[in-house]
Amino acid sequence: MQAVGSQEPGRRRAEQVGGRALGQRAAEPGRMAENGLAQRGKVLTLESMNPFVKKVEYAVRGPIVTRAVQLEKELQQGAKKPFSEVIRANIGDAQAMGQKPITFFRQVSALCMYPELLKDPSFPKDAKEKAQRLLAACGGQSIGAYSASPGIEIIRQDVAHFIERRDGGIPSNPENIFLSTGASDAIVTILKLLVSGEGRSRTGVLIPIPQYPLYSAALAELNAVQINYYLDEEKCWALDIGELRRALHQAREHCHPRALCIINPGNPTGQVQSRQCIEDVIHFAWEEQLFLLADEVYQDNVYAEGSHFHSFKKVLFEMGPKYSESVELASFHSISKGFMGECGFRGGYMEVINMDPHVLQQLTKLVSVRLCPPVTGQVLLGVVVNQPQPNEPSYPQFSREKEAVLSALAKKARMTEKVLNQAPGIRCNPVQGAMYAFPQIQLPPLAVQEAKAQGQAPDMFFCLKLLEETGICIVPGSGFGQKDGTFHFRMTILPPPEKLELMLQKLTHFYAKFAQQYSQAPLTGSNNVEMMEPTGC
Structure with a gap:
């Protein structure tokens, strides 16, 4: 007779075999379980998931960036490539491209993060005073505590004072200011309030083309109607009211347009709107x-000579009560761009003007669902809108660092425009502002045919070839929108000057080689391939 213990290995093997068999049966679709119900499959599949999420696209971190990441890993593993590094010129991430943080901003952030540093004599007095003031406004005097959902009250007050200074004394009410997880979160929140209806009553939102893909992605996710209005490339990406009117009137045939989005300075186009344009x-x-x-x-x-930033709020109020008391406006700002470049802190704000008080209550409710924006980002925003003043000890260093960043960006904007325009077949409008160039490129018909044969947009085909041969990662214009028959790419001007110059030289050299290759390749019935005629301002 076999001992009980000696039966265990055999029993375990039988259970394992039985378990595998059960798993195999469960995996077969339509097989019935012992209780008579169908075996459980995946609850969430591509077929059952939210269909609007499947429509979301975000070119700035799309397939070309995925390939760039793969190439970086291959280089790290010793793979031989025609380049030694991948240059990420696809996204406006200043510090990832080597920009140094502003010292004062980081000092105050560090003091708030670790208050023991307040005892350290190496930190300047004004940084400590700002940190103590911010900590006193936090629950338990710690940035590890939740804040009020619209943001820390004194920071909202500081934002209001910042807006008043910027706009020449036009009042700003802290109750109309909501701090956010970068500007993106605030933009999506407002879109949520705006979107409603079905069929012809479905909300439509006018967005510029080219646009920043946040807008198309958010509208797709919310099942709103994207209404394209085209910026005028021939006039340096100017906004034309006639084009706005065309887009609006056409859209009214199939949806209910309720909102108009303006990006100023422009992303990806880099234009700065005139005051007259904003009034219009x-x-x-x-x-x-x-x-x-x-x-x-x-x-x-x-950066451009003669260009100036005019806030929509300032112009709105200077146009008089007819407009300032009726036009509903939400404006957005962030610490991720500018001279700050603090993308990772995810700090931003929005100010709402003339919003219905009942809707304002709903907005407050909506932001409270997420509890609060990151307090680290709020704190850094609080320092950005309350910068060192000339009579404070940190001012000299702060002003030097700020000016160095902005003057370097201005020089790189001019360099980018100049080098790209020297390349036959590339046309780049002046980079008046922001952090990007959006040049038009001529692509030979054979390259267009080859791209379509591979199921790719022609400018994506070009950008992928560029990445594989040079390691330069840029984003095709099709990810931002462009007029049919034109091709573009977006690149940042953020790399250090010497790296940017090298990148531009490699890019233009590759483009010349690419254009020649596809122009000389034989076509059925003809050996001649003509380039598209250049356009631009």
Whole structure:
């Protein structure tokens, strides 16, 4: 007779075999379980998931970036490539491209993060005073505590004072200011309030083309209607009211346009709107009863001679009560851009003007669902809007660092425009502001055919070839929107000057080689391939 213990290995093997068999049966679709019910499959599949999420695309971190990451890993593993590094010129991440943080901002952040440093004599007095003031406004005097959902009250007050200084004394109410997880979160929140309806009553939102893909992605996720209005490349990406009117009237045939989005300075196009243009847009919004969304995150980034940033709020109020008391406006700013470049802290704010008080209550409710924005980001925002003043000890170093960043960006903007325009087949409008160039490239018909044969947009085909041969990662214009028959790419101007110059030289050299290769390749019935005629301002 076999001992009980000696039966265990055999029993375990039988259970394992039985378990595998059960698992195999469960995996077979349609097989019935012992209780008579169908075996459980995946609850969440591509077929059962939210269909609107599948429509979301975000070119700035799309397939080309995925391939760039793979190439970086291959280089680290010793793979031989025609380049030694991948240059990420796809996204406006200043510090990832080597920009140094502003010392004062980091000092105050460090003091708030670890208050023991307040005893350290190496930190300047004004940094300590700002940190102590901010900590006193936090629950338990710690940035590890939740804040109020709209943000820490004294920081909202500081934002209001910042806006008043920027706009020449026009009042700003802290109750109309909501701190956010970068500007993106605030933009999506406002879109949530705006979107409603079905069929022809479905909300439509006018967005510029080219646009920042946050807008197309958010509208797709919310099942709103994206209404494209095209910026005029021939006039340095100017906004044309006639084009706005065309887009609006066509859209009214199939949806209910309720909002108009403006990006100023422009992303990806880098234009800075004139005051007259802003007045025209405000009048248009008033006339057509549209809610205005003013994306102003690049307001510190203005480089071109004669260009100036004018906030939509300032112009709105200077146009008089007819407009300032009726046009609904939400404007957005962030610490991720400008001279700060503090993308990872995820700090930003929005100010709402003329919002219905009942809707304002709903907005407050909506932001409370997420408890609060990151307090680290709020604190850094609090320092950005309350910078060192000339009579304070940190001012000399702060002003030097700020000016160094902005002057370097201005020089790189000019360099980018100059080098790209020297390349036959590339046309780049002046980079008046922001952090990007959006040049048009001529692609030979054979390259267009080859791209379509591979199921790719022609400019994606070009950008992928560029990445594989040079390690330069840029984003095709098709990810931002462009007029049919034109091709573009977006690149940042953020790399250090010497690396940017080298990158531009490699890019233009590759483009010349690419254009020649696809122009000389034989075509059925003809050996001649003509380039598209250049356009631009």
